[in-house]
Amino acid sequence: MPRLWSALDERSEAGQPGQAWNAITVGASTHKVTQTEGAAGAPLAPAGDLSPHSKTASWSSTWPLKPDLVLEGGNLLLDHRPPAMATADLSLLTTHHTPAERHFSTFEATSAAAALAARMAAQVWSAYPDYWPETIRALLVSSARWTPAMLRHLPELPSKSDYETLFRRYGYGVPDLTRARRSANDAVTLIAQGLITPYTHSATRGAAAVHNEIRLHALPWPRETLRRLRGRDVTLRVALSTFVEPNPAEAARGRKLGYGSHGLRFKLKRADETEGRFRLRINKAAATDDEPPVRGGVADDDGWRFGQRRRDVGSLHIDELTCPASDLARRDILGVYPVGGWWKTKLRPDAEELPQARYALVVDIDAGGSEVNLYAEAQAEIAAQIAAQAEVEI
Structure with a gap:
């Protein structure tokens, strides 16, 4: 028998x-819109859009x-008028909890979606067993993209604020296991996986x-490969992931820099910027404790697609930019710096050990199907850096 579902309350939000x-x-x-021949009704959600089960x-x-x-x-079936129904055709197949009774059953909603996400995370971790949980999270979420159906909710020329609707409904979109696990040509x-000591005692x-x-x-x-592409656009995507220790105090819940033990942010060197000027800029950003730099009355986001105001929240920060390949060739330094957190406010002056935080960086370059081999040259550059580091250590 199909199960009946009441109409979803639009005010119902994701809870704890x-x-x-x-x-x-x-x-x-959901992409489930195909029904058994002769079935009455129509799928409630279009293919590629939000499942009716999701908040x-x-x-x-x-x-x-x-x-x-x-x-x-999964999807719901609407037959002329509410309530919509969950049917086997529009649900996911799984094993039954009582095999002696029957082998298979169906399930749906975010329980099914979470099971698929857990499987995908396990596959990525199986491929890279030495990676930290922070890195697996960054790889999985950064691999996500919005479907064409999701993108149809954007205007033709979206501003940064227009992406709010997509983030609230879909997060970063649907993850791609192939993209999360390997690089193409x-x-x-x-x-990169690293440690940072975000705070220390003040000498003054x-x-x-x-x-x-x-x-x-x-x-x-x-x-060299990027320079040969010259003015052709390439897309850079950066994910910075760290795990915070939450502050359970009631007063910390509404404070952006008071709930997490620490905060980390990233910045990328500009194409026309020297390393010295970049160091000055990132030091200034760290000193402002997460206040976005302002130029001409608006946030200076350096061409990032989502922007600092939505990127720089929580403990996972993802953004992307599209620029000429020759410009990206000169944007070759990425800095990770701390902002406030309760570790900073609670650091005792007599503490001998300063708290450290782990972080993972995942950086993707996509030439959009161009017949170039970015991977081979990047691999050679990494080998050269490792060899140079070995010489220094000797």
């Missing part, structure tokens, strides 16, 4: 623990973007703590 900073929060989309989010700007991604959660993925401000380290990553760009 869907707001968790460190967890991957999974929503449901959305409207967190304030101080909280993470949730859900992180969406996977198949015309696309390359660079991964008594008991107050101050920001401590900035980590600069020299990116092993395939420079």
Whole structure:
């Protein structure tokens, strides 16, 4: 028998623990629109859009973007008037909990989507067993893209604020296992895992703590290949992932820099910027404690697609930019720096050990199907960097 479902309340939002900073929060989309021949009614959701089972989010700007991604959660069948029904045709197949009774059953909604996400995360981790959980999260969520059906909700020339609707409904979209696990010739993925000591004691401000380290990553760009592409556009996507220790105090819940133990952000060197000027800029950004730089009254986002105001929340930060390949060849340093967190406010002046945080960086270059081999040159550049480092250590 099909199960009956009441009409979804549009005011119903994702609840606990869907707001968790460190967890991957999974929503449901659907491509299930095919029914058994002769079945009455029509699928409620169009192919590639949000599943009717999935809730959305409207967190304030101080909280993470949730859900992180969406996977198949089934559809509902609407026969002339509500309520809509869950049917076997529009649900997912699974094993039955009592094999002696029958072998198979169906299930749906975010429970099904979460199971698919867990399987995908396990496949990525099986391929790369030495990676940290922070890295697996970054790889999986950064691999997600919005479907054509999702993108149809954007205007023809979207502004940064127009992406709010997509983030609230779909997170970063539907993840792609192939993209998460390997690089193609015309696309390359660079991964770094590092430690940072975000805060230290102030030498001049008594008991107050101050920001401590900035980590600069020299990116092993395939420079010659990018220069040969000249003005052809390429897309860069960066994901920065760290796990925070939450502050359980009630007063911390609405404070962007008070709930997490620490905050990390990233910046990319500009094409016309020297390394010295980049260091000055990133030091200035770290000193402002997460206030976005302003130029001409608007946030200076350096061409990033989503922008700082939506990227710099939570503990997973993803953004992308599209620029001429020859410009990207010169944007070859990426910095990771700290902003505020409760570790900073609670750091005791007599503490002998300073708290450290792990982070993962996932950087993707996509030449959009161009017949170039970005991967080979990047691999050679990485080998050269490793050899140079070995010489220094000797």
